[in-house]
Amino acid sequence: MNIPDIQSPSVASSFDVQRIRASFPNLHREVHGNPLVYLDNAATAQKPQLVIDRLNRYYSRENSNVHRGVHTLSQEATDAYEGARERIRAFINASSNHEVIYTRGTTEAINLVASTFGRKHLSAGDEILISTMEHHSNIVPWQMLCEEKGATLRVIPISKAGEIEYDAFLSMLSERTKIVAICHISNTLGTINPLDRMIADAHRYGATVVVDGAQAVPHMRVDVQALDVDFYCFSSHKMFGPTGIGILYGKESLLEAMPPYQGGGDMIDTVSFEKTTYNTLPHKFEAGTPHIAGGIGLGAAVEYMESIGLETIAEYERDLLAYGTEQLRSIEGVRIIGTASQKASVLSFLIGDIHPYDTGTILDRLGIAVRTGHHCTQPLMDHWGLPGTARASLAFYNTRExxxxxxxxxxxxxxFFE
Amino acid sequence: MVNGQEAAIIEEFALFDDWMGRYEHLIELGKDLPLIDPDMQDDTHRIRGCQSQVWLHAFEENGKVFFKANSDAAITKGLIALLVRVLSGQAPQAIIDAPLGFLDQIEMKEHLSPTRKNGLDAMIKQMKLYAVAFKQITH
Known part of the structure; x- marks a missing residue:
């Protein structure tokens, strides 16, 4: 009897990558006479037509200031802007819109937490834990805070593969630990950190956990309630939305107890020269006219990602990353930097002794966009004694081709170089 | 144009009809760069660039300025070799005034952008600063 070769329904069959690619106009341009191969998604992602159109519609048809006017345009702009916030809330499963603060991006979100929560709760002798693989934006704000408060910044070591040394992390936790600041996914290595365990362990010592989620949100379902994370920061532009906007998620009880970040319009309740009272969440942290188009555009990007499905995206990219890893490993002299068992999107590599700048320059001439350098993780590069790496980073519109x-x-x- | 070197470089590069040939030639030229003493490859001589490291040393002899340099990236090293070939052995004022238009003509101008982060833009500034300094001394 012939047994038919039955394959389980795979992502490959349900996911039409060519149809997806058709939605991203910038993927279809040429660079130096070659079709663009865009592999720099960890730096920023391309934008689908739907997001571009949404920005266009806002500026052409809806442009008006939010939260202020009684007139129709202002109402419409406010509805769109706040509607986007609701969409983003649902996307990360926050329990309330009050917990979704618009910022300029991940960097500002981390700085906001350091400047308000950090300043309020940190004293001399306290400790902040970060990891060796952090982006500068999850190092410097904490360094500045520690200098101001006489607190200590401690660095969780990582293994050769680029994974958190978990026993070391446990041994570093103590009653002195006030904040643990960690990336969800490393932008240089692609390591997916074990946030579930880390957050639970940090909480046992009463520490607050701040997560840099910039590299995670474009690639996987993030549920802030399931993670029980205290603060979670991410950027719109890495998740197919506009630049200049991002999100700080914070637990409502923590946000309520924090002082405001910047002073100005929109964040106030009443103002007199003697005393100002502050607006309620989330507006308390959103001084001034916000990036209205950005928020609305991010809402459209979220809608787009949801229409594909985060689980579908993660599964497709997992397959693509496995293929990429296998292909790069097959080239003699290529060394992959970052070989954690749990990885997403990122292929950091070196070719023999060839400088990453040389690699990146030649790849660019061929139309292939990769990032080269230290990827804003200088301490990590120093840790391994590397001049930097070349980094290919994938999104769901990338292909085996x-x-x-x-x-x-x-x-x-x-x-060229050997 | 500073001297015949610029014209010679333009002529050499014109022999290649594609970017691959030009880049191969550039990398070859890097091998002829008068190298800075390895002891001088330190922070004092380092040009701050984001990605590839560049070290530069200058000295004066009989009213002319000479340069030695190195880089850890081959393309950057080739570009520096071009600059050194054109500017080394010139009078300070000639270095200060050099427009270095040849980089455009050999289609390497993209590397001159300050955002390119190979230290080359900073390198030219540093070479001209040396020339200014030596001009003060010799006067």
Whole structure:
């Protein structure tokens, strides 16, 4: 009897990547006469037409200031802007809109927490834990805070593969630990950190956990309630939305108890020269006219990602990353930096002794966009004694053909420099 | 144009009809760069660039300025070799006034952008600053 070759319904069959690619106009341009192969998604992602159109519609048809006017345009702009906030709330499963604060991006979100929560709760002798793999934006704000308060910044070590040394992390936790600031996914290594465990362990010592989620949100379902995370920060532009806008999620009880960040319009309740009282959440942290179009555009990006499905995205990218890893490993002399067992999106690599700048320059001539350098993780590069790496980072619109082009490009780079 | 070197470089690069040939030639030229003493590859001589490191040393002899340099990236090293070839052995004023238009003509101008972060833009500034300094001394 013939047994039919039955395959389980895979993502590959339900996910039409060519249809997806058709929605991203910038993917179809040429660079130096070659079709663009865009592999710099960890730096910023391309924008689908739906997001571009939404920005266009806002400026053409709805432009008006929010939260102020009684007139129709202002009402419409406010509805759109606050509607986007609701969509983002649902996207990360926050329990209330009050917990979703618009910021300029991940960097500002982390700075906001350091400047308000950090200043209020940190004293001399306290400790903040970060990891070796943090982006500068999750190092410097804490360094500044520690200098101001006489607190200590301690760095959780990582293994050769680029994973948190978990026993070391546990041994560093104590009653002195006030804040644990950690990335969900490393922008340089692609490591997915074990947030569930880390947050639970940090909470046992009463520490507050701040997560840099910039690299996670574009690639996987993030549920802030399931994680029980205290603060979670991310950027719109890495998740197919406009630049200049991002989100700080914070637990309502924590946000309520925090002083405001910046003073100005929109964040106030009443103002007199003697005393100002502050607006309620989330507006308490949103001084001045916000990036209205950005918020609305981010809402559209979230809608777009949800229409594909975060689980579908994660599964497709997992397959693509596995293919990319296997292909890069097959090239003699290529070393992948960051080999954690749980990874997403990122392929950081070195080719023999070839400088990443040289690699990136030749790949660019071939139309292949990768990032080269230290990826704003200088301490991590110093830790391993590397001048930097070349980094290919994937999104759901990338294909196996993109990986093949990268592999051909790397072979070309080798002929130049070896 | 500072001297015949610029014209020679333009002529050399014109022999290649694609970017690959030009880049291969550039990388070859990097191998002829008068190298800075390895002991001088320190922070004092380092040009601050984001990605590739560049070290530069200058000295004066009989009213002319000479340069030695190095970089850890081959393309950057080739570009520096071009600059050194054109500017080394010139009088300070000639270095100060050099427009370095040849980089445009050999289609390497993209590397001159300050945002390119290879230290080359900073390198030219530093070479001209040396020339200014030596001009003060010799006067």
């Amino acid at each position: 993109d990986i093949d082009a990268l592999v051909a490009g790397i072979r070309k780079v080798k002929t």
